[in-house]
Amino acid sequence: MNDTHFDIKDLSLADQGRGRVDWALSEMPVLRQLQERFAKEKPLAGARISGCLHITTETANLARTLVAGGADLVLCASNPLSTQDDVAAALVRHYRVPTFAIRGEDGETYYRHIGRALDHKPQLTMDDGADLVSELHKTRSECLPDMIGGTEETTTGVIRLRAMAKDQALRFPVIAVNDAMTKHLFDNRYGTGQSTLDGVIRATNILLAGKTFTVVGYGWCGRGIAMRAKGHGAHVIVTEVEPLRALEAAMDGFRVMPLTEAAASSDFIVTATGDKHVLDRPHFDVIKDGCVIANSGHFNVEINIPALEEMSVAKHRPRASVEAYTLKDGRTVRLLAEGRLVNLAAAEGHPATVMDMSFANQALSIVYLWVHGKELGNNVHPVPAELDRQVAKMKLAAMGIAIDRLTAEQQRYLSSWREGT
Numbered sequence: 001m002n003d004t005h006f007d008i009k010d011l012s013l014a015d016q017g018r019g020r021v022d023w024a025l026s027e028m029p030v031l032r033q034l035q036e037r038f039a040k041e042k043p044l045a046g047a048r049i050s051g052c053l054h055i056t057t058e059t060a061n062l063a064r065t066l067v068a069g070g071a072d073l074v075l076c077a078s079n080p081l082s083t084q085d086d087v088a089a090a091l092v093r094h095y096r097v098p099t100f101a102i103r104g105e106d107g108e109t110y111y112r113h114i115g116r117a118l119d120h121k122p123q124l125t126m127d128d129g130a131d132l133v134s135e136l137h138k139t140r141s142e143c144l145p146d147m148i149g150g151t152e153e154t155t156t157g158v159i160r161l162r163a164m165a166k167d168q169a170l171r172f173p174v175i176a177v178n179d180a181m182t183k184h185l186f187d188n189r190y191g192t193g194q195s196t197l198d199g200v201i202r203a204t205n206i207l208l209a210g211k212t213f214t215v216v217g218y219g220w221c222g223r224g225i226a227m228r229a230k231g232h233g234a235h236v237i238v239t240e241v242e243p244l245r246a247l248e249a250a251m252d253g254f255r256v257m258p259l260t261e262a263a264a265s266s267d268f269i270v271t272a273t274g275d276k277h278v279l280d281r282p283h284f285d286v287i288k289d290g291c292v293i294a295n296s297g298h299f300n301v302e303i304n305i306p307a308l309e310e311m312s313v314a315k316h317r318p319r320a321s322v323e324a325y326t327l328k329d330g331r332t333v334r335l336l337a338e339g340r341l342v343n344l345a346a347a348e349g350h351p352a353t354v355m356d357m358s359f360a361n362q363a364l365s366i367v368y369l370w371v372h373g374k375e376l377g378n379n380v381h382p383v384p385a386e387l388d389r390q391v392a393k394m395k396l397a398a399m400g401i402a403i404d405r406l407t408a409e410q411q412r413y414l415s416s417w418r419e420g421t
Helices: 011-025 029-041 057-068 085-093 107-118 131-141 141-146 155-164 181-204 219-232 243-251 261-263 279-287 303-312 352-375 385-398 408-412
Strands: 050-054 072-077 122-128 150-153 175-177 212-218 237-241 270-273 290-296 312-319 322-325 332-336 380-382
Touching: 011 057, 011 085, 011 332, 011 352, 029 057, 029 175, 029 352, 029 385, 050 057, 050 107, 050 131, 057 072, 057 352, 085 279, 107 131, 122 131, 122 352, 131 155, 131 312, 150 155, 150 352, 155 175, 155 380, 181 219, 181 270, 181 290, 181 332, 181 352, 181 385, 212 219, 212 261, 219 237, 219 312, 237 243, 261 270, 261 279, 261 303, 279 303, 303 312, 303 322, 303 332, 352 385
Parallel strands: 050 072, 050 122, 122 150, 150 175, 175 380, 212 237, 212 270, 270 290, 290 332
Antiparallel strands: 312 322, 322 332
């Protein structure tokens, strides 16, 4: 592979990256099984795939699985700060996957890399945030006739794609891998919960026990963050706009209040909503001196950083992933990882164990689209239930867990309306 087929930081990091990729694979038994099966069956022979994903050890193992299945794959980064440069090098040198990703790349480079992934003229896409699909529709419409379908990995991307479908702008079917039960119940809750706290702790090295920790949004990601913060001994507050989720948070034992009230007493505030400017100027007006703020949503728009810049008279960087802003009245606000995904920008992202299920869903959904995509409408579709159950069964088996089965009598009872009291 010549250097026109990739753009990474340092190819000499490839051996280091391969070691970490193999380490992650040891925690991904479902994907290992699929990799072996794909190598034999070649279900993706002839498929051109472009993926805009976080370039991490787990993603590298998804790439290995797809390539084993016969796919012609190109990757680019879905976030400027989530790329692991040694993994990008390993993808190019050891796994022969053209990769366009450099940690810390600027916006111009980020979109140029997306363009290089679209130069591949994909028939299938894998997205994490919908930037690839969005750019394909806005600037590379010549690629649309070849498109069969795509997958989307995260909540923010699904929201964008559903908006496209509502406007009748979406020109091919997309499977919402994010909404699979084996994804959002585990990846979003346990993965985001652990990795977000990992990022906050690595960035600050501040003890959480006894601190007031506010979680903005109580979706599956917010649930996981709140649960893990509570486990560290923090006093957890949840803020919400959705009544049912607010009620659930209250009954889960968390304090629930408006964010303007919470900001005044919070030592930490973490956003996880998928929406814009949820932590905004009115909150900065009352925020507690020294508060640490971070984002665990996909894009860096959840915290209104331009407003924080305008309200500040100075800023400095006391630690690698921390920017301390001094407000006009002398209070300090400490922003982590430039407001980007704190679990990936300040740590290593989700543990491989949960990504095992998410990426198994990705792999199976891509195969499903390759076979059935032309039969689907131009909309956002769920992961087929049988694939979701297959992943769950494989994960249980890998964990050595056996479960009961319904008897014939129980199956008849559940399928009949005749038998009552």
